[in-house]
Amino acid sequence: MKIKLHVWRQKNAxxxxxxxxxxxxxxxxxxxxxxxxxVLNEDLIxxxxxxxxxxxxxxxxxxxxxxxxxxxxxxxxSKGTTACQLHMRSFKEGDELFIEPWRAGxxxxxxxxxxxxxxxxxxxxxxxxxSVNTGSAQDANALPIxxxxxxxxxxxxxxxxxxxxxxxxxxxxxxxxxxxxxxxxALLPQGQPERMRRALGMLRQHDEEGFGACTNTKACEAACPxxxxxxxxARLNRDFMKxxxxxxxxxxxxxx
Amino acid sequence: MNSWVFKAMKSTIGQKWLMGLSGLFMxxxxxxxxSGNMLIYAGPEAINxxxxxxxxxxxxxxxxxxxxxxxxxxxxxTAVVLTKxxxxxxxxxxxxxxxxxxxxxxxxxxxxxxxxxxYIIYHLAHFTWRLTHPELFSELDAFDAYQMVILSFQEPWxxxxxxxxxxxxxxxxxxxISSSLQTLGINHPKYNxxxxxxxxxxxxxxFLGFSSIPVAVLLGILx
Ligand code: SF4
Ligand code: FES
Numbered sequence: 001m002k003i004k005l006h007v008w009r010q011k012n013a014x015x016x017x018x019x020x021x022x023x024x025x026x027x028x029x030x031x032x033x034x035x036x037x038x039v040l041n042e043d044l045i046x047x048x049x050x051x052x053x054x055x056x057x058x059x060x061x062x063x064x065x066x067x068x069x070x071x072x073x074x075x076x077x078s079k080g081t082t083a084c085q086l087h088m089r090s091f092k093e094g095d096e097l098f099i100e101p102w103r104a105g106x107x108x109x110x111x112x113x114x115x116x117x118x119x120x121x122x123x124x125x126x127x128x129x130x131s132v133n134t135g136s137a138q139d140a141n142a143l144p145i146x147x148x149x150x151x152x153x154x155x156x157x158x159x160x161x162x163x164x165x166x167x168x169x170x171x172x173x174x175x176x177x178x179x180x181x182x183x184x185x186a187l188l189p190q191g192q193p194e195r196m197r198r199a200l201g202m203l204r205q206h207d208e209e210g211f212g213a214c215t216n217t218k219a220c221e222a223a224c225p226x227x228x229x230x231x232x233x234a235r236l237n238r239d240f241m242k243x244x245x246x247x248x249x250x251x252x253x254x255x256x
Numbered sequence: 257m258n259s260w261v262f263k264a265m266k267s268t269i270g271q272k273w274l275m276g277l278s279g280l281f282m283x284x285x286x287x288x289x290x291s292g293n294m295l296i297y298a299g300p301e302a303i304n305x306x307x308x309x310x311x312x313x314x315x316x317x318x319x320x321x322x323x324x325x326x327x328x329x330x331x332x333x334t335a336v337v338l339t340k341x342x343x344x345x346x347x348x349x350x351x352x353x354x355x356x357x358x359x360x361x362x363x364x365x366x367x368x369x370x371x372x373x374x375y376i377i378y379h380l381a382h383f384t385w386r387l388t389h390p391e392l393f394s395e396l397d398a399f400d401a402y403q404m405v406i407l408s409f410q411e412p413w414x415x416x417x418x419x420x421x422x423x424x425x426x427x428x429x430x431x432x433i434s435s436s437l438q439t440l441g442i443n444h445p446k447y448n449x450x451x452x453x454x455x456x457x458x459x460x461x462x463f464l465g466f467s468s469i470p471v472a473v474l475l476g477i478l479x
Contacts, residue, residue: 006351019351072354098352105347170355170363171342173268203269212345213268213338215365216435222357231443237269238441244264 001027001088004096005040007052010109013116017109019098029089033076034059034066036088054113061085061225064160067167068113069100074164074223082162082225102163104172106210117163119209120177126205127198128181130190143189153187156180158226168223171212176220178206179232186239196243203240268341269439271334276436278331283433283458285324286425290465296478300402307401332373339366361431368428375421382408409473419467426463430456 002025010017024040031039034056041051057065066083070076076086091097099113107115157180165176182199185191191198214233221230243249264270295303310317355363381387383404392407409415433455437443442451472478 008351069350072350072352073356098350100350100352103346103348103350105345168355168357170346170358172346173342175268203267204263207266207268210345211268212342213272214439215338215342215362216431216438217355217358217362219355219358230438231445234438234441234443237272237439240267240269241264241273241441244260244267244270249260 001029001091001093003027003088003091003094006096006098007112008100008109009050009052009112010101012111013108019100027088029087031088032059032084033070033086033088034084052113053111055115056084059084062160064162067102067115067117067163069098069102069167071098074102074167075162075225079222080225080227082160085225102167104163104166104169104211106172106174107163107166115163117161119211120161120163120174122209123174123178123202123205124181126201127194128185128202130185130194132190145189149187153184156183156187156228156232159184159224159228160226162225164223164225165220165228166211168219169212169214170217170219171215173214173220174206174209174211175214175233175236176224176228176230178202179230179236180228182236182239183232186235195239196247197249199236199239200243200247200249203236268338271338272439274330274334275338276439278327278334279432279436281327282324282331283429285327286462287458290462293469294465296402296405296469297472300400303402304400328376332369335366335369359431361427362435365428365431368424371424372421372428375417375424378417379421405469406473406479409470412474415470415474418470422463422466425466426459429459429462433458 002023005022005024006019007022008017009020022040024036024043027036027039034054037052037054044051055065055067057063059066061082061084064082066075068075068083070083070086075081075083076090078086078090101107101109101113102115102117104115106119107117110116159177159180161177163174163177166172166174182202185198186195216230216233218230221228265274292303292306295306361368378388382389386393389408393404409418434448434451437451469478
């Protein structure tokens with residue numbers, strides 16, 4: 001099949017960048033979206049041009065590396081699918097596709113379609129973990145938990161940290177990501193001791209990184225390849241306010 | 257100021273709580289306002305007695321007015337702060353953007369909110385401060401709310417303006433109700449559908465209730 005691509009090209013963080021047009025000729029409908037870009041890149045390299053840089057790693061929808069907005073939709077048109085799991089058969093002969101990097105002030109472009117997502121790492125460092133002693137694993141049934149809660153936690157834990165929620169949001173808010181990371185632990189007994197501190201720390205870091213405020217448009221939920229629900233954002237809203245009003249913060253931070 | 261209060265009010269969630277709480281207060285205000293207005297269909301007697309009764313309790317009336325103004329100011333100031341922050345967070349637009357999954361009203365709350373603010377100012381200038389139509393009110397007894405309404409809405413353009421403004425309120429509200437509850441942490445698959453329907457229902461009821469009066473006057477149903 002024949003398609004037309006408009007791809008964002010930008011040499012480095014400082015240069016301005018612009019959309020460039022490409023017309024790859026023999027696109028196989030069974031190719032994945034990234035394979036299509038691979039083939040195009042080989043062509044470009046043969047012609048002595050600079051290949052299109054994009055992030056990718058697992059190519060099976062679990063690492064969250066592949067980040068590109070295809071026709072205005074993070075990860076492209078298929079519901080609950082990462083860009084690497086998207087196939088060219090989702091498009092038609094003669095389609096015109098716009099491929100752009102995540103757009104958010106907190107995610108500056110590094111090169112072409114690659115953006116810097118280290119703000120997510122700094123948010124995780126502020127509480128996206130549980131502090132447990134290492135050593136031999138605990139007995140499996142020592143901490144009872146209902147199946148329903150375990151399932152809910154597992155759904156939140158499916159977040160792969162790709163940042164599509166930020167890319168989809170008109171406010172570049174990362175609330176869906178933060179709420180998934182807060183919820184996966186807030187729903188489990190192991191997450192309770194640090195629950196309040198986690199909500200405060202991660203949200204404050206989110207704000208500090210320059211992400212926007214959530215206006216509940218739900219664009220994130222529609223774009224998320226793991227279909228994380230905004231129910232998690234409501235939980236984060238509750239936990240953050242509870243922590244603000246009732247958590248004896250100064251004492252614990254003095255102990256740190 | 258206590259540092260934790262300050263920190264909370266600086267956070268995105270804290271500011272969203274301010275938006276949600278002040279907004280919910282104004283929704284209750286609108287429901288009260290509309291119920292009062294509906295008395296106009298019961299005749300001049302009913303609505304004028306209502307207007308006079310309100311004025312017999314100045315302390316209550318003023319407490320309520322001050323609360324409403326505070327809610328409005330908090331809502332508007334927070335909206336400006338949040339909008340600025342959100343624009344700064346998203347400086348580069350997409351060449352093609354789809355915004356899938358989000359409703360038009362959810363993406364344009366700032367715009368509809370701004371139109372509503374202008375309308376509130378005009379509405380106050382019209383009926384409360386009596387600046388826009390002084391000639392209509394000069395021969396009237398100050399408390400004749402009924403005649404005030406009847407005389408005002410003889411002009412089709414003004415009726416159009418009021419209908420347009422209340423429709424804008426309706427658009428704003430279709431997102432407001434579920435959004436404010438979500439912000440306050442109220443979201444559960446058990447009742448989300450009910451909240452969404454209630455939000456749309458209230459928005460439509462408020463629109464029909466408010467806009468029916470100028471239209472009824474223009475059509476001569478109320479005279
Ligand atoms: S919430 Fe969804 S869209 Fe956001 S980072 Fe996690 S997986 Fe990606
Ligand atoms: S490359 Fe790992 S999720 Fe797409």
